[in-house]
Amino acid sequence: MSSWFRKRATCRLCDSPQNECVVPLGEVPIVTPNVDAKNAAAQFAGVQGQTVPLGLYVCRNCGHLQLLDVVNPDVQYNNFNYVTSISLGLPEHFRKLAAELIESAGSKPGALVLEVGSNDGTLLVAFKERGMKVLGVDPAQKIAAAATARGIPTLATFYTEKLARELREQHGAAEIVIANNTFANLDDLSDFAAAVRASLAPTGVFVFETQYGVDVVEKTLIDTVYHEHLSYFMAAPLDRYFARHGLELVDLQRIWTKGGSIRGTVQLKGGARKRTPAVDTLIAEEKRAGYGGMDPYRRLAANIDSVKKDVARHIAAVKVRGGKIAGYGASVGTVTLLRQFQLGPVLDFIADDKPLCEQITGPDYRIPVLRSEAIYERKPDAIVILAYRYAEPIIAKHSRFLAQGGEFVIPLPAVSVRSGASAASAGR
Secondary structure, eight states: OOSSSSEEOTTTTTSSOEEEEEEEEEEEESOOOBBBBBHHHHTTTTTTTTTEEEEEEEEETTOOOEEEEEEOOOHHHHHHHHOOOGGGHHHHHHHHHHHHHHHHHHHOOEEEEETTTOSHHHHHHHOOOOOOOEEEOOOOHHHHHHHHHHOOOESOOOOOOOHHHHHHHOOOEEEEEEEEEEEGOOOOOHHHHHHHHEEEEEEEEEEEEEEEEEHHOOOOOOGGGSSTTTTEOHHHHHHHHHHHEEEEEEEEEEEOGSSSSSEEEEEEEEEEOOOOHHHHHHHHHHHHHTSSSSSHHHHHHHHHHHHHHHHHHHHHHHHHHHHEEEEOOOSSHHHHHHHHTTTGGGGOOOOEOOOSSSEEETTTEEEEEEEEEEEHHOOOOEEEEGGGGGHHHHHHHHHHHHTTEEEEEEEESSSEEEHHHHHHHOOO
């Protein structure tokens, strides 16, 4: 047992000890681009370079897909430096979401909106602009302080039932509680459900957006598998979880964010909202797709292995002709892709438009992270687009690289190569 992480013995949704590792992945570093490496090293001596097991487990009792190796949240979140506003498309998505939620919830100006994991306050700004009272909770201390300074009051701490009760006494009940891309990051989901119950007004709603486990499996979204994301939720296990904790899942919609996510709406048990057919439709679809068994996970493991071999083949072809290889995109998901596709030792550098770190370090690599202009200074022969969901805008931005004879390797969902020749051919 490492001092940096612990291994759960039970499913975090239903507490069953019957969990099976269905997709074993290679160990990854604890310190990622989302973590301020210097601060983390100062607070937690020896953490730099430490790795942690990465494996997807399925609960045999409820079907929940999850990680059981849990990194110390203080290491990750006390030194968190990722901010929502840098993610392409998310600020616009959040502005639209705020308008939709106010209308669907029937909330009046001045009603309290509480966001768990509010980060830099991007979403709460949109609610505040519409006349709502807003309050954020986020353990990333510097980010929380910056959000407060810009007029979005944010508590730099973890959201618990105890805190929720204190906040209700101080600010009143919340008409809307939100956890966007945060719900999956929590280990103690029993306490979280109790906190949501304590926060909600009788007519209130809890709304969450989170990675959809089915999309992770079907689209091979392994760049979303890392130790911030402890859960990869699906409809059937979620429905049982909420019911178990005095809550009701009344709507569940698939959305585009993060390559494939879901937006859920939850109320207190016995609330006035009627359950939409969408919840049971997704439950039925998951059952038909075989998510009561192991076949989907076997396919995912096989797909990962196939992509790994294809990436290695393309890398070897570039290396044989003496070429240099770079990566593009230095996110937390990059850490997973480097390890699973064994790219760490072969990349000369990683280009990024808005670097969060100066380098990415692993057991056998130390890769500098440079602004994307370095492509034309260091002149790699091939670039592996690690931020593959943004491949098209990246390629469009760097048509000059293609014109100079370079090639882009897009690793997922299946390996494809874009070269100057192929781009010219596509344009005819």
